[in-house]
Amino acid sequence: MRLLTATTCLTLLAVAAYADPLPSWNDTEAKSAIIEFVETVTDPASEDFVPQADRIATFDNDGCLWAEQPVYFQLLYAIDVLKEKAGSDPSILTSDALKAGAEGDLEGILAGGMEGLLEVINVSHSGVTVEDFQSSAGAWLESAVHPSTEMPFGEMIYQPMLELLAYLRDEGFATYIVSGGGIDFIRAFAEDTYGIPPWQVVGTEGDTTYAADGDAPTLIKNGGITFLDDKEGKPVGIVRHIGQRPIFAAGNSDGDFQMLEYTTAGDGARFGMLVHHTDADREFAYDRDSHVGQLARGLDEGEDRGWLIVDMAQDWSKVWPGK
Amino acid sequence: MRLLTATTCLTLLAVAAYADPLPSWNDTEAKSAIIEFVETVTDPASEDFVPQADRIATFDNDGCLWAEQPVYFQLLYAIDVLKEKAGSDPSILTSDALKAGAEGDLEGILAGGMEGLLEVINVSHSGVTVEDFQSSAGAWLESAVHPSTEMPFGEMIYQPMLELLAYLRDEGFATYIVSGGGIDFIRAFAEDTYGIPPWQVVGTEGDTTYAADGDAPTLIKNGGITFLDDKEGKPVGIVRHIGQRPIFAAGNSDGDFQMLEYTTAGDGARFGMLVHHTDADREFAYDRDSHVGQLARGLDEGEDRGWLIVDMAQDWSKVWPGK
CATH class of the missing domain: 3.40.50.1000 (HAD superfamily/HAD-like)
Incomplete structure (x- = not known):
């Protein structure tokens, strides 16, 4: 182990102190x-x-x-999941907001206000373990691309x-x-x-x-x-x-x-x-x-x-x- | 600063390693x-x-x-608070469990099952800020004595x-x-x-x-x-x-x-x-x-x-x- 002189130490400390923390x-x-x-x-x-x-x-x-x-990314993820779910079981689309969601129609979802948004999220995020949900969301965030x-x-x-x-x-x-x-x-x-x-x-x-x-x-x-x-x-x-x-x-x-x-x-x-x-x-x-x-x-x-x-x-x- | 020799350090480490962590x-x-x-x-x-x-x-x-x-200490705290509250406003004692609570009658509270217990806790723990509640509970734990x-x-x-x-x-x-x-x-x-x-x-x-x-x-x-x-x-x-x-x-x-x-x-x-x-x-x-x-x-x-x-x-x- 190399020993540092007191002067070297003080110089290093000074540099650290003056480095910009928010470049x-x-x-x-x-x-x-x-x-x-x-x-x-x-x-x-x-x-x-x-x-x-x-x-x-x-x-x-x-x-x-x-x-x-254009909208919370979680909603965009929910829409993608909803599309997939609705593909195998269209009967889950029980409201206008959900139908809009499965078509990727953002304005249609938001026409239902916060309620419509929550409906899309709830239906897409249910019936899954927390661990599987997180794997799926993590993979989506890496692969899906912003419009x-x-x-x-x-x-x-x-x-x-x-x-x-x-x-x-x-x-x-x-x-x-x-x-x-x-x-x-x-x-x-x-x-x-x-x-x-x-x-x-x-x-x-x-x-x-x-x-x-x-x-x-x-x-x-x-x-x-x-x-x-x-x-x-x-x-x-x-x-x-x-x-x-x-x-x-x-x-x-x-x-x-x-x-x-x-x-x-x-x-x-x-x-x-x-x-x-x-x-x-x-x-x-x-x-x-x-x-x-x-x-x-x-x-x-x-x-x-x-x-x-x-x-x-x-x-x-x-x-x-x-x- | 005193320097320790390598041997001293190793000895100290060995003592630390052999000290009983669960005496x-x-x-x-x-x-x-x-x-x-x-x-x-x-x-x-x-x-x-x-x-x-x-x-x-x-x-x-x-x-x-x-x-x-004899019962969760939180319930004993709740009883003491309930007694005090009922002293200034007996109308809060709207059930048998609450009446038993205000008399410090443990068996009477527990006769109402978990519901009775929760009722005593809810009434005693309401209408107070989180900070004031914690000050009060902390003081009680230091002063109140186990039967x-x-x-x-x-x-x-x-x-x-x-x-x-x-x-x-x-x-x-x-x-x-x-x-x-x-x-x-x-x-x-x-x-x-x-x-x-x-x-x-x-x-x-x-x-x-x-x-x-x-x-x-x-x-x-x-x-x-x-x-x-x-x-x-x-x-x-x-x-x-x-x-x-x-x-x-x-x-x-x-x-x-x-x-x-x-x-x-x-x-x-x-x-x-x-x-x-x-x-x-x-x-x-x-x-x-x-x-x-x-x-x-x-x-x-x-x-x-x-x-x-x-x-x-x-x-x-x-x-x-x-x-």
Whole structure:
């Protein structure tokens, strides 16, 4: 083992300290605000210092860590599964939304509102073990391709957010996903994609039962939502799974409003941020009038509440990894 | 900084390796079986080696980590709260079980079966924030005293199980509680008592809603069970919270049967254990006919399933810490 002199060590430490933890973020106020918060809460000399066990950060998934246009990717997966199921048993198409789903008619599904969307997801996600469901979803994310970007869905993740997750973990944070998407669906890729293990994923939960027939006890998805992890549900999901108020929360839509509200209402230094989709060239531009990821109240009240509104076009030098 | 010679280091390592990780366990087959399992799954040269991220161990709480006689301590807490609530508003006592509860009449509550018990818990645990509930429960556990041992309830934990938790964590396991008891109640003491943080507690969940009136958004307990983490519910609770099948599960009653079944049905080395309450002198002796912690199917089938049945009287040299 080679010995390093004290001077060499100090030089290496200095280089490490000055390396940019967020290279895909432009040098704007957004980046400074994030770094200033992290440096404050991790500085033992600061009055806002937060012990490592309390450094909990929560992230929405759709539209925050990966894309969500033209519609939530989980719905596109559900449509593909529904088509296959309906091919062998058309009698499962018992409603207009399901019929639209089996034809890949997005507008037809969304005409049924959230109910139509949930119906397509419930029927496609039922009668399968959790393990088989996750294998199927994982394979789909690698092979199915996005209609406009032509990228595999599983690669439509935001490089700046990957850097933010890694930066927070390097600084002793536990990084959780708290998503309106299905918990089993997100767990199919969260560990490989974001470095977030299954037990740090909070999401919408479907009715699941234990089946011990025969030699292989397992968990079966029955369809039907038992817990909706969206809006007022997000703080509930946090208290059920994490049991502690986060100090950092990131989202992008009004579905994240209550998560940010709950997080930033705690004592001491807190950080709330909303990713604003302003970049039609590199990604998509949408907010108040979008049928997915609608952001209106967050834009109206966020700044007054001290939340950071990230302007994707201005604050990110890069959107996708490797591009 | 003093430098250690290589020989000193090796000696220290050897001492550490030979130190008994389970000093309150007698040198019986139970202790050997546990240690052999842990040494096997942590040995990179073993074909049953398990990577650290997959070393998940789940523990029941009542009757496994702490005592549960004459009845679950959470019910005794609920009775004390109910008495207080009924003192200022007797109109809340709308059933025989609740009336019995307010009089501290255990048999009267249990005459109503599980329903009566849940009613007392629901009424006493509602209309309070999660944070206030946990402060109240935590204070009660330190001050209220067990009727027969005269120990504070919060101290009626099993020293051999504390050692087992610490041993597993030292060997890279994540240790979870998976209990039929209330998740908020257990979190009131699990970190201080067992070293288990809130996000590693899985339990029965009550209806909880987010309230953002005024300046202090918080979570309110409404009473009413939304998820029962017992029997078939335990594997469901595991898949919801942990998202991965454990390799080690410990319980003491038939309420833990499915957790052990699910755990030990996985591939590779697995460990299931049941604490059998055989020690009327130092703790309590009960199994098939007990109204709490009934253990019958586990005794009938456990051995054939390869589960370890721990004989508390024979296998433990000590029951309580400090005694």
